[in-house]
Amino acid sequence: MAEGTSDGSPHDGEEPEVIIYEYPCMECGDNGYNTEAAYYCENCGRQLCRMCLREHDRKFRFHLVLGSDQRDRWPEAAAGDGEGTCPLHPDKPRDMICVDHNETCCSLCTDTLHRSCKNVHSLNEKGGQSKHSKKDNRLPGKHRRLSHFSRRSSRNAITGDHVYTVMDRQWYCVRLDSDEKDCEITGLCQLVDGYIIVIDRKNCNIKMLDDEANYAIISHCALPEFPMDVCVIADTEVAVTVTEVTELRTSIKNEIHFIGLIEGQLEVTKVITLRHGCQKIAHHQSHLYVADPYTVYKYTMGGQLIKKIFQNKSGDCTIESMSLSNDGSRIYLANRETQQLITMDIEGRHVVTLKDDDLSLPSAICVSKVSGHVFVSGQWSNTILQVDKDGRRKMVTLAREDDGLEFPQTMLFDGHACAIVVGNWETDHILVIKLK
Template sequence: MASNFESSIQRGCDFIHDFACSACEEDGLSTEAQYFCNQCRKYYCNNCVPVHNKLYKRHTVLDRKDVKKWAATPGMVDVLERCERHPGEALKLVCGDHDQLCCHVCVAMDHRQCSAIQHIPDVAKGIGKDPEFRQLPQRVAVLRKQIEDMKNDRKKNSTSLRKTRTAIVDEIKAIRKKINDILDKMEKTTVQELDRLVADQELSIKKDIESCTQMDDELKNIIDDIQSKDSSGEPPLYIGFRKCEEIIKQANEILQNMSSVVKYEITFRKHNEIEDNLCSVTTFGELNDSNFFCKQPRTSLFPREHVFATNGYKEYNVKISSDKDTCYNGGICELPGGEIVITDYKNSKVKLLDQEYRVVDHCDVPKYAFDVCHIGGNEVAVCVDNSDDSCELHFINITKGKLVTTRKLSFSHRCFGAAHHGNNLYISSRTALYVYTMTGKLVKKLYEDKSGDKTVMRIAISNDGKTIYITNNQLITLDNLGNKLAIFTDPDWKGPFGVHATTTGHLFVCCLGSYTVLQVDKDGKTKLATLARKDGVYRPIALFFSSRTSSLVVSGVKDTLLVLNVR
């Protein structure tokens, strides 16, 4: 085969060009053309085009930017048969190894080692009678119709989206106006109360000034009278003395009473919960893409300071026929549409549950699937940790009720717990907490504890990203720089494992050893409530609060999920 294309290969050396300079070719040279003259119908290189332009100043010369406009000259290749990579060459060959149409230059440059190269005339014999070729116009027509329909649908969709945007913006503005009205009313009420207090204080000050003025006048008058009676004998002086003593006594009493108020003043202490509650949410509402297969948005009925209580529970079986072992449901998260994603450590599976907690799809992962966290939209990330061989984070998209792995990140350390906030991933290695970008670039090692092999287990992050919670045999609270803010233990728990922080600031912990589910304050310092204890709870590993259903979903070493209704 190589001998058949010897001349082609020789043509494929470095001096083969898609367009050769016409002037250079007349001199027996091969120079790549950079310009084409429509009037001359010839090609010119960088050296020859100045001469042409000097002789033919009115000719239209096209450069490489307009190569598609270079007109076909006698001997040029027809558009259909022209090689897209080398426009000056015709497609004459087919490479069977790559299933690709080729010109001589293509073969010389990219297919020298290929063994299945054939001439197109040989391959094309009988193409006119080929059923697929004869159906080609109809197939193209059908496809073009589908394309046109899709384009029209997208245009209608775009119009609908713009209308939807306008409606949502109007709703957002209405919410903003309502909030502004509430804030205006709060401001007005607060200022009115301030004005009332200031008026009361000013009235007291005015009365004090009047009393001081009156006492001063009385003292001045009595002393003046006494001094004017100096020559009138002792009885008038005695009377003046006694009256003056009485006025002095009254003045001292008044001054003593006034002295109890050193200074009239008003202080103001703002209600921090107003700002805190506003900071705890980042948008006026939750926006869901229309391609989510359930569009019911999450809502939150509970303020940040709310202490929960249980109101019954149910269990839902999540074991499927292909599970060989008891389910070890190590991770759990909720999608915007209310679907649940869980990881099954023992059976090396990721399972998708519908809103009724029924398993509707699953996918296998290599070895152990530990934690799972929600990334955004219908995407989750799963910790796949094989201890020694491979430690990876698998990104899985849920499309039309199916779990589809889209990409993976590999780590040189264990991948046991995962959380996502902003544009960063937080990965627990059991002894350290790492921060990565979404593309897998290490940002920093945020926290490390080498005192044992299980010092950094599961992770939860507050909605504002300022507080990070990790579990080992304690609940440790960090700031976003890795500094310890609090360490919490409680006699009621043993082996705290799963931890979950809601968007509104509630914090929940489940304890693997004591079979308990607890609510802890947002500072990670105080237990607020024990929500479950042993009944229905068996070795809990992970939990998630669904504000959509006001329930706490708990998973563990069991074939069922525990769903606690809370209030």
Template sequence: MAAGGSSIYKGSDLIHDYSCSKCEENYLNTEAQHFCSGCEHYLCDKCVNLHNGYHNKHTVYGRGDIQKWVGFSLDRCDVHGDKLTVHCDDHQELCCSVCVALNHRQCYSISHLPDLAKGILKTAEYKQLSGTVDSIRGRLDELGNAMMIDQASLKDSHKNIIAKIKSFRYKINKILDRLEKKTVEQLDGLVEDLEKTIKYDLESCLNMNDQLKTIMEKLQQTTGKHKDTKSYIWFRKCQNKLNEVKSRMQEIQKMPIELIRFDSDESILPFLSNLNNFGNVDNGHSVPVRSAAHMYKALGSTNYSVRMEEEKTCCIVGICELPSGEVVIADQANNRVKLLNNQYQVTDHSDLPRYLHDLCLTADDVIAVAVDDRHYIYKYNKHEIHFLSVTRGKIATLRMFTTHMDCRSIAHNQGQLYISSGNALKKFTVGGIPVKTIYEDMSCKGTVVKCAVSPDGKVIYVTNNTKRELITLNEFGQVLFKFKDPELQRLSGLCVSPSGLMFVCGRKSNTVLQMDRDGRLKLATVARKAYGLCVPWSVYFSEQTSSLIIGNYRQDQIIVVKLC
């Protein structure tokens, strides 16, 4: 090590473990005795006095804290603290002289960093780095949001199980206090362990996000004579960190979601005195992979008129989008299906019997329309499903079939039609053959009105307008969850996007809510009266434009709400 404070011209062969950054700018080679973590500069005794006069609040470490110098330095080896000078092409690693001596003597290709750094700032890969980091950070945010939802779900499960325990406990007598205490302790212990796991993964995501943010901030602040070289070093470190983050994200996403359940053992009643607890509390995995939740917020809205000449006031009861970006709407007031172009202008229409209640996309260019007309005086019922094709901006009638049930809503999934009648949900083939009744509630009118199906067909959503509930069913019609919310009054429109995003309207509350995929948690209220909602009746989420398309009751405009 050279004597502290000695300065010679840069061209000298004298090598310091750390050289003064400010002296280097003046072509002097001076050994550093101090390091500023704020400036990330190495400083000699002379330069540190000048530095402290300008930056008296910065933290400066001396030689006694030299272990803290490593890791702050842009151009220093994280392992040995020496200056990074070469790149091992065989191992794809940034190396100092010690790295080369210890680990890379047999390597075939060693490149000098200044040679590799030439032109790095102009390369497409370097210019795209900021966007790549932003994308990964966005995915980390989404993954964090998903884990926070899992955390809330875990707490809900905990509350529900406590309620089940209490209910089961009520059936027996006070001598079971000891058993109840043991069962609750078992549950709380399991919840605590699971929460620790989720908290660890969440903190890991937040930490990785902060690290990427810090790297990009340091990269953007890189200045000085050796900007290219320093930028290349940060670029390589950022790439390494991205690989580490991606690997960690894959590990987290492959982890099963931890849920808990409680199965009461009814057979214990005759044998209470011989048992240790009420039942078994453990964690059940709901799905093998955690899916990040995309939560949206509104940026603004625009109204588009869809009323044609000599028409009555419109009432848009159904909306869907074609792969071309064209939009198809069902206007109940005028008994018309209308085709809108990408600017939401009416370009064609098809007249149908009254009354239109809903429509859905069944294939790339085929629309199924639910038509239902009941006349109590003349005593006739008309329950029909009409199929229309859209080709080159024109709507054409294909065929239709009749049903023996009311047709209030229609959805399509994997070649099957799901039709709700107001009290039941039934599955049909696209040819009109009944398959089965999935769900039925005859307790009163309006128990099964609107319906929608998840992309994989495993989850079905229906609205109970009488009880003002969103109901989630499995594919066999079993009720999984029921959801109520003050911001969801008098449910109306319902939609599920091709990627599984789920939205539901409240026509009295003038809101559109984004729900999680289970239909049990509200992720966000994405549209309100302030955006023009006035008795919203239908809704569709366009993934092509990241927009909600909403039809109000008896209004001539559709509302397009831009989301982010």
């Protein structure tokens, strides 16, 4: 390349200067480029440069787009500067920037959400020198992807009222040669890079699958008896509930294992012990939401109990599954006793209850992290229902037994592949239902 071109590469071994735009283009950032945004689409919630706006307008002619002369109407969180406080941690100043994700944050975010990112800088430093020297915990070589999965998925701009239909269905084996028992898949989640995390309860194992390579197992890690559920807590880190129950349903082991992706391999990094059952788990804004069959608890990431959010005092084994809305404002519970989907606000106040003839023994709930679509499965009815975000009405019965459902007990919405990944009862295979 000729001299004088602005290609951003270092010259004579010098470190390139980090250019920090007040309003970075999110589409360019998703593809590894750093450009300034001149427009904001209110429908997509995306900042766009002039070139990206052309592609956007070809697809979404009727979206409301604000220009740079209307930045007073852009949401405050759209700004890429370091002024103000962190939106996730209001008591912390927004004085850091993650170049990998093209977003500003606080120092606590860099130690949690961006702990695996390499290009993290202080906004107060000159010359763009890194404040922290971070070890790259993402997969090496051909397994590495951009860490912009959730934003890349939002390009499809599927609205909340979109009703999905089934395109295809495939089975993929998740059994290891070393597995001594039939697999029992009780938990699923997806890392930011798109990799699928599977909890195999009977074989006491956590497995990582590559959804771009026919869901092949690329890493796994042994766990104590018995792992139950899993949720993402950072780009390359998950939390797994481990619980052991006696025949009288008394818990004798209640732990949360934090597992990180270190040099391409899953490794346990920390374990905390709870004083109650911990079958289900979810994460939002540096807090853990843990459920036993009767109660939902809110915890700090360090294992300190904040409060009980919900408790069923009737003594019935109520909570079969739990999930949070994509914005963290609602909690969805599958109630096995009443055969209902219960929606509460984040403080545990009841909002609405949904009961449907196609939903018998609700067993699993999953939510699209980008669009917020909600799906619930029925273990006895062998069905998957798509419901609205508020949990008030069924939009469609999406899949049935003919689609391969056989006592579904856990689900994941794979936004990268636009598919629902299902773990049926005691099977060595996951069922991937492709949607459109």
